[in-house]
Structures are given as C-alpha cells and as structure tokens.
Amino acid sequence: MKTKTYDLVLDFVSVIAAAGLLSGASPLGAHEGPPRDPATQACESYDLDVRGDIALLAQDARPLTFSADGGAQLPAIEVGQHYAAKLHPQGEVKFDIEPSRVMLADGAYAGHARFSVPVSGHYRIALSSESWVDVLAGGDYLETEAFAGRVECKPLRKLVDYMLEADESYVLMLSGGSEDVMGTAIRLVE
Numbered sequence: 001m002k003t004k005t006y007d008l009v010l011d012f013v014s015v016i017a018a019a020g021l022l023s024g025a026s027p028l029g030a031h032e033g034p035p036r037d038p039a040t041q042a043c044e045s046y047d048l049d050v051r052g053d054i055a056l057l058a059q060d061a062r063p064l065t066f067s068a069d070g071g072a073q074l075p076a077i078e079v080g081q082h083y084a085a086k087l088h089p090q091g092e093v094k095f096d097i098e099p100s101r102v103m104l105a106d107g108a109y110a111g112h113a114r115f116s117v118p119v120s121g122h123y124r125i126a127l128s129s130e131s132w133v134d135v136l137a138g139g140d141y142l143e144t145e146a147f148a149g150r151v152e153c154k155p156l157r158k159l160v161d162y163m164l165e166a167d168e169s170y171v172l173m174l175s176g177g178s179e180d181v182m183g184t185a186i187r188l189v190e
Contacts, residue, residue, distance in 0.1 A: 012146070039089055042152035046159075053126040054155050056082055056185045064184075066111025066174065070096035077172060077186060078124070085184040087111040087131075087177050100141050101132045103176030110175040119164045126159045127174075128183030129167040133160045136171040161189060 016175040044052055061084040067074045068088040077083060087109035099110075109131075117123060122145060125133055130149070135142045142162050163171065172186075 004070045007152045009103065015101075026171075037112065042154070043150060043156055045093040045150055045158075046148055046153070048146065048157055048159070049146060050159065052187060052189075053124060053159060053185070056080070056187055057126055057128055057155050057183045058082075061183060062174050063114065066113050068092055068111060069094045069113045070171070070173070074171065075114045076116040077184070079117055079188065080101045082186065083126050083184045085111065085113070085174070086183050087174060087180050087182070089179070089180075090175060093175075097136060097139065097174075099132055099160075099173060099175040100134050101176070103132055108175065109177035110141075110173075111177075112162060112174075113172045114166060115170050115186060116190070117166055117170075119163045119188070120164065122161060123164045124159050124187055124189045126174065126183075126185045126187070127157055127175060128155060129157050129179040131177035131182065133158070134175070135160075135162055135164075136173060137168055142170075155183075 012170070016068070032142045043054060055113040059082045063086065064075055064077065064083045066088070071094065088111055090103070090105035090108040090110040093110040095110075097107075127133070130151075142164075144160050144164055146161040147159065174184075
C-alpha cells in the first residue's frame with residue numbers, strides 16, 4: 001500500500017510540474033527575460049507608449065540655453081534631438097504672454113525656444129524634469145492633445161502631445177521648472 005500511495009504522489013507531482021512547464025510558467029520561480037532596469041521600471045505606469053521618448057532622452061544631449069526674453073531672437077530646437085535645456089530663474093524671465101498656468105517664481109526655472117516641424121502630425125514634447133509646458137503659435141496657446149507625468153520615472157518626468165502643422169513657427173515656453181537644466185526633446189508620435 002505504501003508503494004501505491006508513493007507512486008500516486010509522484011504521478012501527481014509530475015502532472016503538476018508538466019502543467020506548469022507547458023503553461024509557460026517558470027520552474028521554481030526562475031526569472032523570465034533579462035532583468036528590468038530600475039531607472040525605467042517606474043516608467044511602465046504610463047498609459048501611453050513612451051519607449052520612443054525614453055530612447056530619445058537617453059541619447060547624448062546637445063546643450064542649449066533657452067532665452068530669458070520671449071520677445072528676443074529665440075534659440076531653435078530640432079525635432080528628434082535631445083537637448084540639455086539650460087533655463088533661467090523664473091523671476092528673471094520676461095514672458096510676452098504669461099504662462100497658461102500661474103506658478104510661483106520662487107525657486108522655479110523658465111525659458112523659451114522656437115521650433116518647427118517637418119510634417120504635419122501628432123508631436124510629443126518630453127521632459128526629464130518637472131515643468132509647465134506651453135506651445136504658442138501666432139501668439140496664442142495651442143490646445144494639448146494629451147499629457148502625463150510620473151514623478152518616479154527619472155528619464156521621462158513629463159510629456160505633452162500636440163497636433164502641429166508643417167511650416168508653422170512655434171514657441172516652446174517652459175515655466176515652473178524644478179531644475180535649471182533639463183532633458184528636452186520633441187518627436188513625431190506615430
């Protein structure tokens with residue numbers, strides 16, 4: 001009788017183990033796939049696909065000082081390029097049009113840059129640090145299509161999407177920034 005019970009237990013364990021292997025479960029809690037990068041693991045909570053933004057912000061950044069005077073000749077940003085945007089203390093920045101969200105200037109950073117897009121479409125502005133984002137065309141604010149932010153996502157703190165037209169001149173206005181230098185990029189979202 002002992003042998004029969006022992007054989008039944010072995011058969012049961014074999015069936016359970018085979019079922020687990022056939023279902024794709026990892027045996028004995030083994031890790032599946034390569035280990036995840038803790039720096040980007042927190043970014044998985046975005047509802048939007050942000051892999052392209054994280055990849056762009058991971059590229060070498062070109063240094064670019066944003067203008068402190070919204071009425072001056074503004075530095076240009078190219079689509080598809082990562083910039084280390086140097087901002088100014090917000091109290092020293094002259095806005096031609098006040099930011100669409102009132103933010104305290106104390107301890108905040110701000111600046112302006114200009115850009116255009118090669119083709120009309122859905123574009124995303126991605127930032128590595130906290131900041132309010134406004135895009136202006138012809139002196140008016142553009143409406144956002146989508147926006148999101150994740151404090152715990154270190155490579156991509158904030159993103160804002162816009163529908164933009166080719167051959168139009170735009171102003172990117174950052175205000176309420178948490179850092180004086182932040183990763184900044186604009187890309188076409190497919």
